[in-house]
Structures are given as structure tokens and as C-alpha cells.
Amino acid sequence: MQVRQPINKGARRSAREYVVCRQEDLPPGRMVIAPVGKFGVGVYNVHGILYAINNYCPHMGGPLCSGNVYGTNLWDDVRGRAEHVLDGRIARCPWHAWEIDVATGVSVADARKRTRTYDVRVENGEVVLTR
Amino acid sequence: MSTIEVSGSDRTRTKEVDVRWVDADVHPLPHPGDGFLGYAPDGWRDRLAPRGHEISGVSARILDQPEANKAPTGKVDSYSPRGGPACSDPQFAAQQLLVETGMDIGILLPMGRDHRNPDYEHALKTTVNNWLADIWLDQHNQHRRWRGSISVTNREPELAAREIERWAGHPMMVQVLMSPQRPAYAFGDPKLDPIYEAAARHRLPVATHLMANLPYENSIKPVGVGGHFSDYISAWGLILASHLMSLVFDGAFDRHPTLKVVFVEGGFLWVLPLMWRMDAIWEARRSELPWVKRRPSEYVRDQVYFTTQPLDDVDTREEIAFTRWLDMAANLIFATDYPHWTYDDPKWALRRLPKELHPRIQHENATELYGLPQTVPALPGA
Amino acid sequence: MSGLLIDAAVQPFCRDGREIYDYMDEVNRDRGFPDVESQWYQAPGGDYDESLYGKGYPGSDPEIASRHLFEDDGVDVAILNPRTRGNLPDFQLNTAVCSASNRWLAHRWLDEGNPHGRFRGTIRVNPEDVPGSVAEIERWGDHPLMVQVGVPLQSRDLYGRPRFYPIWAAAAEAGLPICISTNGGAGLEYPPTPTGHARTYSQYIAFMAYNYVYHLLNILTEPLFKEVPGAVFVFSDGGAEQLTPFIWKLDTLWLGVRDQTPWVDRPPSEYLKDHVRLGFSRLDKPPGDSVPIVDWLAQTGKEDVVMYASNYPFWWRNHPDDLYEGTTKEQTEKVRWRNAGEVYRGVTAEAA
Numbered sequence A: 001m002q003v004r005q006p007i008n009k010g011a012r013r014s015a016r017e018y019v020v021c022r023q024e025d026l027p028p029g030r031m032v033i034a035p036v037g038k039f040g041v042g043v044y045n046v047h048g049i050l051y052a053i054n055n056y057c058p059h060m061g062g063p064l065c066s067g068n069v070y071g072t073n074l075w076d077d078v079r080g081r082a083e084h085v086l087d088g089r090i091a092r093c094p095w096h097a098w099e100i101d102v103a104t105g106v107s108v109a110d111a112r113k114r115t116r117t118y119d120v121r122v123e124n125g126e127v128v129l130t131r
Numbered sequence B: 001m002s003t004i005e006v007s008g009s010d011r012t013r014t015k016e017v018d019v020r021w022v023d024a025d026v027h028p029l030p031h032p033g034d035g036f037l038g039y040a041p042d043g044w045r046d047r048l049a050p051r052g053h054e055i056s057g058v059s060a061r062i063l064d065q066p067e068a069n070k071a072p073t074g075k076v077d078s079y080s081p082r083g084g085p086a087c088s089d090p091q092f093a094a095q096q097l098l099v100e101t102g103m104d105i106g107i108l109l110p111m112g113r114d115h116r117n118p119d120y121e122h123a124l125k126t127t128v129n130n131w132l133a134d135i136w137l138d139q140h141n142q143h144r145r146w147r148g149s150i151s152v153t154n155r156e157p158e159l160a161a162r163e164i165e166r167w168a169g170h171p172m173m174v175q176v177l178m179s180p181q182r183p184a185y186a187f188g189d190p191k192l193d194p195i196y197e198a199a200a201r202h203r204l205p206v207a208t209h210l211m212a213n214l215p216y217e218n219s220i221k222p223v224g225v226g227g228h229f230s231d232y233i234s235a236w237g238l239i240l241a242s243h244l245m246s247l248v249f250d251g252a253f254d255r256h257p258t259l260k261v262v263f264v265e266g267g268f269l270w271v272l273p274l275m276w277r278m279d280a281i282w283e284a285r286r287s288e289l290p291w292v293k294r295r296p297s298e299y300v301r302d303q304v305y306f307t308t309q310p311l312d313d314v315d316t317r318e319e320i321a322f323t324r325w326l327d328m329a330a331n332l333i334f335a336t337d338y339p340h341w342t343y344d345d346p347k348w349a350l351r352r353l354p355k356e357l358h359p360r361i362q363h364e365n366a367t368e369l370y371g372l373p374q375t376v377p378a379l380p381g382a
Numbered sequence C: 001m002s003g004l005l006i007d008a009a010v011q012p013f014c015r016d017g018r019e020i021y022d023y024m025d026e027v028n029r030d031r032g033f034p035d036v037e038s039q040w041y042q043a044p045g046g047d048y049d050e051s052l053y054g055k056g057y058p059g060s061d062p063e064i065a066s067r068h069l070f071e072d073d074g075v076d077v078a079i080l081n082p083r084t085r086g087n088l089p090d091f092q093l094n095t096a097v098c099s100a101s102n103r104w105l106a107h108r109w110l111d112e113g114n115p116h117g118r119f120r121g122t123i124r125v126n127p128e129d130v131p132g133s134v135a136e137i138e139r140w141g142d143h144p145l146m147v148q149v150g151v152p153l154q155s156r157d158l159y160g161r162p163r164f165y166p167i168w169a170a171a172a173e174a175g176l177p178i179c180i181s182t183n184g185g186a187g188l189e190y191p192p193t194p195t196g197h198a199r200t201y202s203q204y205i206a207f208m209a210y211n212y213v214y215h216l217l218n219i220l221t222e223p224l225f226k227e228v229p230g231a232v233f234v235f236s237d238g239g240a241e242q243l244t245p246f247i248w249k250l251d252t253l254w255l256g257v258r259d260q261t262p263w264v265d266r267p268p269s270e271y272l273k274d275h276v277r278l279g280f281s282r283l284d285k286p287p288g289d290s291v292p293i294v295d296w297l298a299q300t301g302k303e304d305v306v307m308y309a310s311n312y313p314f315w316w317r318n319h320p321d322d323l324y325e326g327t328t329k330e331q332t333e334k335v336r337w338r339n340a341g342e343v344y345r346g347v348t349a350e351a352a
């Protein structure tokens, strides 16, 4: 199935590096899909910190990054109640709603399930992805 | 998006492709532009829709699927740019499911038209049939890839039988569809005989599928109702298990030896242990069941089909081992459940099904059961 | 020790429907309430093993039952779980009936009828009366031969619901598992199948074995094990053959809706070994060698939760050899006594 998100126009910088966009085009709370690899890579700005994960769900290979972004609910054993945490860091797959932490690529439910992460940084006002 | 219509003048030139995949569970919904209520029988047009939900904009579900707040009817990526609920745009659905996913034929099962009032339910089912036949099976079916289900209410079996007769000659209607949810009768109840007689007369299988967990379609369970989406839906197969027991022990398969029943989206692994138990009970209590002439498992193997979706997301080897023990090559039919969020991707599904069963599950069982063609017109872009 | 055999489901009966009145408290002694027989769905020909008719109420004589279980079948310890009544609308009467059952069991079966010391008992409680249940558990919790708390399978709400936690907490506190099993009598119940009242006894009895699934899935979904970490549930009627298909469904769905139940912080199936047991009888397993029994028992850890259950004196009564043909020595031990020994206090030491 195709990625329905408009693919951001970026530029290849070297064999290993890809310029995703200008820094101001990726404000906090936003995500762009860079046309890197077979499925694209989702680059997220979560409260000012950049993360990048493969747009490929570890479940059935759904377009992970084209779903909604949330926080999640975890049980706090000390307080003995559920807490809403990791706001803006959880990519929810548009197919079966698995929750993936974009900072680690790991599924919230089951740490054995994970998608690939990429290094991403800002350099001279540009968002640069290392593949 | 390119159009996937096969235009009239092109049709003779379009090349045919082999049917390799049949999807036995696709859920179309009316698009706001369809004028759904215009398909209602005389006198019902203004009485059908509960209007409150149209104003509130919120679904009435009492056990919410994930992200129900944002995507109440389908998986998040299945909404058409033309608007409307998921799978309400036949063009977009054909592009996603037939072209991109590679299904050759999709069997359409409209959901969610149960009602507390049986007359009302019958009127709703009639409306659905009129709408499905026009929009999906005629106007947007030049490619002849969609097949329909005749929705009926099993609480008014005589009316349901008449509805089956009304559609029986329609070349694109391939099965009867009825709700398994109470207050429906248990499926083996002799009161349902008119439905089974009509269906068997026209060689139409009778399918059943969860209709919705809306409050008025929900049913009290024997020891209480699940508290969350996950436990409620995980236990769902038990309703079908009970219907299957009723079909066998109440003698429906004896009364209707050519009847075929299709259990859609209710799981199939439970069927193996269910057959063990039914056979054991039958052996122990045969004298009380003179009308059940054969071993219960024989009826199941001869007359019942199960769709594969949703496959379980568990250890693949264990799952395949269980399916091999089940030994039901002739009874399993592939389905995606498009556009719902428990969708099974075909490539992923094949990895979880024993290799030797793939051709039967992918298309052979379905084409035999539904009398489908061996080839269909190729689609542009497929 | 591999020869040990614990029978997790034996039903003791009163000599007749009136005996229980001798044990009713004074306030309730003149009340009327139903007997423990099934009301709507008795087996044509009788609910009990044919051979047990004619010598009084089947299962009502500790001496005869001892002979059948301990001498004929080689059982070492038998867990007695009396049926109480259905869900009586008068909650305090229902609680009083449970209390009477406990006094009767302690007197007739655990004391008088227990010279060999091989019977163990069940504290029956009425889950509709939470404080009454807690008090009853506190009253009997120290009795050395009471090894579990018993509630009816036929409930008006699933047992994972928070309203029941005080009862489960009292049981856990006393070190007792909670046994959920089919109850008799007439009471307030929903129809026994999700498709309504069965038209045949066969469907009734076949489906009743599956109703535990509703409770089990709910117990694994609610915050129960966070609130009552020591709770253990025994489904003594069995139905193990459906455990794998339904636990797989729950594990699968949980991956997508985990955030709705954040207290379930591991795949639900991982709770089974520590918190769940199932009675195991010949109706709960593959017939003959139709599937490889060793693999089947190992799948989703069934071998860690099933316990031999004779279901004496019912017609589907089992004998021990029915059960573990073809299983490994380790699996046989688990079925015969190890799984039971992990949840029932004192049963293995005293039998040895």
C-alpha cells in the first residue's frame, strides 16, 4: 500500500546523508516523511527534539508514520494508577493501532517488536538524516 | 487517483486475469452522496435514521475500538478524499483493495443495520439491499469485481425468505447475510427454516458477521458483558460457537442437507475443540438426539465455512501447527475485513497459514462456494 | 511422589434437600429456598453417574464417596465443592444458605466423614453480598481443611469487576484460591448461552463448559491483579480445550488497545500460570491421538494450569486413567498433583 502522506521534497547530500528539509519546516509537533529507503522515513519533532523511524510497522508492514501521533497510558505501580505519558512521542500505526515510541522505535506493548530508528540532527539550519 | 473503471467500450479489449484472491469480508457503507434513505421501501423513508447521531457527529458505540474518537468506522488510512465513512467510496476502495492490495474479487457485507423493532429491521435490510445493488453492484461494478450479500432479518423469517426470493436471480448477489446477535434466534431454531429453505433452493450460502456493538445491537452474555473492547471482542467467537452447536443439535443440518453456512470474522481455531466436545456429547447422549443422524463434526466439515481474518498475532509456528490439527482445507476462506482496523494483510496472512492450504484458502474454496468466475477483467494500474 | 493424585472437583451432597436446614442460622431456619438441583436443564435420565443411584442421594455419603474416590480411583486428596443455590434475590438469605453449607461441610465431611483426612473443603460465599462474603471468609479462613473459596459461574456480572475485589482480597489474604463453578438451584440468571436458552440439554451442557471464558478474559483485562496481586482463580468445570484459541485472541487484541487497559502491562496470557487453574476432564482434551497430546498440552501453557477433576458424582465423571495417556512424565505429574499443589495449601505435604 502506498504512503498517502505527501512526500516532502528533500535532497540527497551524500551516500549516507539526506537533507530532509529546513529546520523551520519541521516545527515541534510536526512530522515529515523523507523518501529514504524502501518505505520512507518519518522524521518527528517532539517538543524540539528530532527523532526518525522507518515508515514500516513491525506488525504487518503498515505505513506506520502516516497514522496519528499521541501520548500513551502506562500504569504507575508506585502511585497505583494509570498516567498519561510520552505525549507526542507515540506513533500509532494506521492499520492496527500499535503504539510505537518514535524515540526508540520500540512497541509500547511488547519491547520485542520494533522498527528501525535513524540518526537525525540539525546542521546549518537544515534537518539532516543519516541512513 | 486514476479511475479504475473499465469503460464500456474498453471492455471487449480488456484482458482477463486469473482469480487468485477472493476477499470474503469487505464492509461498504453509504456515502453521504448516495442518498441512502431514497432506497427505503415505501412509507419508511422518513422513519429509518435515528437522526440524533447525525447532529451529534459521534458514534453510538459502547465499546470503542482504538482511536474511535478520530476514526470511528475504519482503519485510519482508509478514508477517501471524497469524504464519507471508510469504504463508502467504491472507486477509492477498489483502488486500495483491488489494485494496491491485489484482491481479485471482494464479497461485500454491509454491517450495522440491526434494530430492536423487527419490522424496522426488515425495512433497514431492504434499504441496504437496494442501495448495495445500485451503487456497488451496478453503478460502480463495471469491472465485475464486487459481489454482494442479501441482508435479511432473522427475526421475521418469512419476510426474510421473501427478501431472498426478491434478489435470488441477481447475478452479483452471492449469499444471504444475517445477524448473529440477539434477539436473533439461535441458528438451529426451526423458526429459521424459511430462510434456510429459500437460501438452499437458490444455492446461496448463509453468512453471519458481527453487526456492531451499538447499544441496541448488544446482547447480554450468559455470565455478564465484557468490560473493555479487548475482552468483549476476544470472546466474540463464543456466540458463533453457540450458533454452531444449535445448528447441529437442533437438527438444522439434517433438515437442510444442502445448506452452507459461513461464519465471518469470528475465528476458526475454536472450531476444532468445539467439534471434539460436540462429538463427545453426541456419543454420550445420542438417544436424546434422534434427529442428529451423523457425528456433529461431519456436518461442520460438510456444511460450514470460516473466514480466516483476524488471524492471531502469536507464535507463527504454534499457530500453523494448530491450523494443521484443525485439518479443514475445504472450509477456510481468506478475508481482509477491509476497511476495518483488524484488517489482515494478504502477504502477512499467508505466512501464518499452512503452505499446502494457500490455494484453497486464497480462492479455490470461495470460488466453489460462491460460484465465482475463474477470471476477471484486468484493472488499470494493478 | 509422582503417584500422588489430587482431585480438584468433587461435589458433596446433603442426604436430602432438608438436611441443610439443620445448619441454617435461627433467623433463617424457617425460610424457603430451592434445592441444589439444576432447574431447567437436567440431563434426561439423570445428572449423576448411573452406578450411583439407588443408595441414597448420589455423592451424599462420605464413606461411599471415599471408597469410590480413594480406593477405586486411587485419589489421595479430594477437594469438595458443594453447590449452593442459584443467585437468590434475597441476598442475606443467599448468604445464610452459604454459611449453612460451610457449617454442614465442616461438620459432616471434613470432621465426621474424614477419618482418613483426605477431604478438603470449599468456603461457599455469595458474591452479590460483598461484606457478607468477606465475613464468611474471615470466619473459615483459618480452618486447616478449607482450601478454597467458591462462587457460582452463573453471575450477573463478570468476576474481574472491581466490585468483587474485597472478596478476592479476603481470599488472597487467607491464602485461598477462588473457585468459579457451575452452581445449581433456581436463581436469577441470564440464559446459559449467548444465543439464548438452548433447545437441547446437549447444547446446554456443551456450552456451559465455555462460559468460563467470559470470566477469564475479563479477569485478565480489568485491574484485578494490580489491586489484588495474590488472587488465584480456579475454573473447576474445565473447558481447557478452548483456552488456547481465546487467550490468543486476547493477546492479539491487547497489542492494539493496550492503552485502554494500561494496568495490563504484559501479554495477558502471562498471568495464567500464576493466577489461573482449570479442572481437567476427558471432555476437555483431544479425542484419542487426533493431535499430538504433548504439544497440545504445552501450547499456551495449558500443562501449567490443568488439574485432574473427577466431577464425581456427575454423569461425565472421570477416572484418572482417562486423562494422561501419551503425555510426558512431567505433564502427568502436573495434571495429577503439581498444578493443584501450587494453589491449594497443605494438600501435597499431608497426602505424602
Ligand code: FES
Residues within 6 Å of the ligand: A057, A058, A059, A060, A061, A062, A063, A064, A093, A094, A095, A096, A097, A098
Ligand atoms: S501493520 Fe501496524 S499495527 Fe498492524
